[in-house]
Amino acid sequence: MQYKSQLSRVNPGCFIFLVDQSGSMEEAFGTMGETKAQFLANAMNRLLKTLVLRCAKGPEIRDYFDVGVIGYGETVASALAGPLRGRSIVAISEIAKSPDRVEERSRQISDGAGGLTQEKIEFPVWFDAVASNGTPMAEAIRTATQWANGWVKQHPQSFPPIVINITDGEATDADPVPEARRLVQVATNDGPALLFNIHLSSKSLPPVAFPSSDRTLADEYALMLFSMSSILPDTFMAAATDEGYSVSSQSRGYTFNGDGVSLIKFLQIGTSTTKSGSLLTLR
Amino acid sequence: MQVRFDFRFIQKEGNEASEYEDAFSPREELLVAAKKFRCALSDGASESTYAGDWARILVDGFVNENFDDSASLEHALPGFCDVWQGQIDKASLSWFAKEKLTQGAFATFLGLELSHGLDGGQWECHAVGDTCLFHSRNQTVLNIFPLTSTHQFSNHPDLLASAYNNGSLIQRYKPLYGQWRAGDQFILATDAIACCIINEITNEARDFAHLSEMLFEEFEEMVRLFRNRELADGSSCLKNDDVSILRVSVDE
Numbered sequence: 306m307q308y309k310s311q312l313s314r315v316n317p318g319c320f321i322f323l324v325d326q327s328g329s330m331e332e333a334f335g336t337m338g339e340t341k342a343q344f345l346a347n348a349m350n351r352l353l354k355t356l357v358l359r360c361a362k363g364p365e366i367r368d369y370f371d372v373g374v375i376g377y378g379e380t381v382a383s384a385l386a387g388p389l390r391g392r393s394i395v396a397i398s399e400i401a402k403s404p405d406r407v408e409e410r411s412r413q414i415s416d417g418a419g420g421l422t423q424e425k426i427e428f429p430v431w432f433d434a435v436a437s438n439g440t441p442m443a444e445a446i447r448t449a450t451q452w453a454n455g456w457v458k459q460h461p462q463s464f465p466p467i468v469i470n471i472t473d474g475e476a477t478d479a480d481p482v483p484e485a486r487r488l489v490q491v492a493t494n495d496g497p498a499l500l501f502n503i504h505l506s507s508k509s510l511p512p513v514a515f516p517s518s519d520r521t522l523a524d525e526y527a528l529m530l531f532s533m534s535s536i537l538p539d540t541f542m543a544a545a546t547d548e549g550y551s552v553s554s555q556s557r558g559y560t561f562n563g564d565g566v567s568l569i570k571f572l573q574i575g576t577s578t579t580k581s582g583s584l585l586t587l588r
Numbered sequence: 589m590q591v592r593f594d595f596r597f598i599q600k601e602g603n604e605a606s607e608y609e610d611a612f613s614p615r616e617e618l619l620v621a622a623k624k625f626r627c628a629l630s631d632g633a634s635e636s637t638y639a640g641d642w643a644r645i646l647v648d649g650f651v652n653e654n655f656d657d658s659a660s661l662e663h664a665l666p667g668f669c670d671v672w673q674g675q676i677d678k679a680s681l682s683w684f685a686k687e688k689l690t691q692g693a694f695a696t697f698l699g700l701e702l703s704h705g706l707d708g709g710q711w712e713c714h715a716v717g718d719t720c721l722f723h724s725r726n727q728t729v730l731n732i733f734p735l736t737s738t739h740q741f742s743n744h745p746d747l748l749a750s751a752y753n754n755g756s757l758i759q760r761y762k763p764l765y766g767q768w769r770a771g772d773q774f775i776l777a778t779d780a781i782a783c784c785i786i787n788e789i790t791n792e793a794r795d796f797a798h799l800s801e802m803l804f805e806e807f808e809e810m811v812r813l814f815r816n817r818e819l820a821d822g823s824s825c826l827k828n829d830d831v832s833i834l835r836v837s838v839d840e
Binding site for chain 2: 306309311313314315354357358359361362363364365366401402407426427429
């Protein structure tokens with residue numbers, strides 16, 4: 306049976322994020338006046354923080370995950386900033402201990418009397434907003450395949466690598482589909498790698514999440530990214546259902562033109578270490 | 589009444605003994621004559637932080653008679669939360685440990701009280717979550733509580749939280765009352781082994797008395813066997829989790 310391995314320090318999981326940093330990521334996104342690149346940087350930093358917190362036990366971090374972030378735009382390279390600059394896949398404890406900086410931000414919390422109040426929080430930053438040049442997606446996926454290949458050799462019993470590609474458009478270097486096929490041939494004894502795609506299109510078309518067929522996809526790039534996306538294993542289906550999505554056994558890890566909230570939800574589902582997903586339940 | 593109390597426990601496979609996050613009270617095996625006896629078992633949720641400490645506070649709180657029902661537990665919880673917060677040296681913590689602390693710790697709870705008065709032997713059980721009680725008489729299981737079927741176990745058990753008020757207890761707090769007779773036995777078990785026992789006696793037609801005896805006699809070997817045995821759906825008969833079982837045998 307595939308996708309049954311539980312995450313543990315002996316058999317950790319692996320997330321590889323592919324982040325489009327092309328010039329078009331300068332376009333506005335959401336309602337807060339941010340660009341796609343800024344929104345994505347915030348979402349990625351929040352996600353890394355969430356992953357760190359999932360692994361925090363008492364004063365320590367348990368290495369349940371390894372994480373890599375590949376940025377693609379002007380270059381294709383590790384997108385981690387600060388002490389981890391240039392590093393490929395690193396343990397979550399290294400992520401925890403080595404943010405580029407810790408910013409002070411505020412968030413609204415309940416004041417206990419029916420109102421809201423501001424609370425200052427520490428916001429670690431590992432990843433900055435970048436937007437320039439083309440979209441070398443094929444090379445980015447090829448890099449992810451290399452990283453994943455190296456990782457599975459060291460972790461043959463682990464849940465296979467989960468690769469999440471976040472992009473706003475077409476690849477400008479080569480057809481990424483053959484590269485995606487090679488990526489999902491990388492496997493551990495628990496199954497082949499998974500590739501999920503988050504598509505932030507500039508076209509004003511209705512949003513789609515976890516489709517089971519390409520019939521509702523009007524955009525040719527949407528069709529391409531859908532074809533590259535893995536079918537959701539059961540555990541992710543459960544996580545998607547928990548988040549209110551309607552999914553079937555043929556649903557793919559693909560979302561089109563979601564808003565900010567749905568992008569964050571997709572990232573949470575794609576890295577679902579929630580308790581609903583027994584496969585990715587931390588042990 | 590005479591009460592014999594013993595227990596077995598082991599941490600998750602792959603973890604250090606110091607990482608065991610269930611907690612139970614009393615912490616010593618006993619053979620006592622008493623009019624009243626209390627014991628408790630709690631399972632600290634592994635994704636939360638300092639969960640074992642929280643579980644320990646809950647079981648000690650029950651055994652020390654700080655609460656008897658949902659209302660008195662509701663009243664006692666803020667004090668328990670303060671104790672939990674006070675035990676942690678926050679000044680030395682990194683940003684992630686401090687932030688995780690704000691999310692609090694979570695734990696299940698199961699408490700058992702036996703008493704003997706003019707109207708005979710009474711027992712009461714108080715449960716939040718999926719830590720289970722098995723009450724047996726003459727080798728027959730009379731009560732399984734609060735869950736009764738393997739399908740009821742999930743990754744979302746009811747829990748008690750340490751850091752903030754996580755809603756009214758009324759929906760989550762489940763009491764059960766009964767009368768005991770001489771020779772009755774009560775077993776308290778955290779979720780993994782409780783689910784395994786229910787599966788064995790309902791789906792595999794295993795004799796409960798024999799199974800419970802084996803669990804206490806050959807505990808580590810039985811845990812190893814169950815962890816390695818696959819069910820039809822490919823999952824383990826005993827999921828890899830901390831395992832704790834308490835046994836209370838009562839006589840006139």
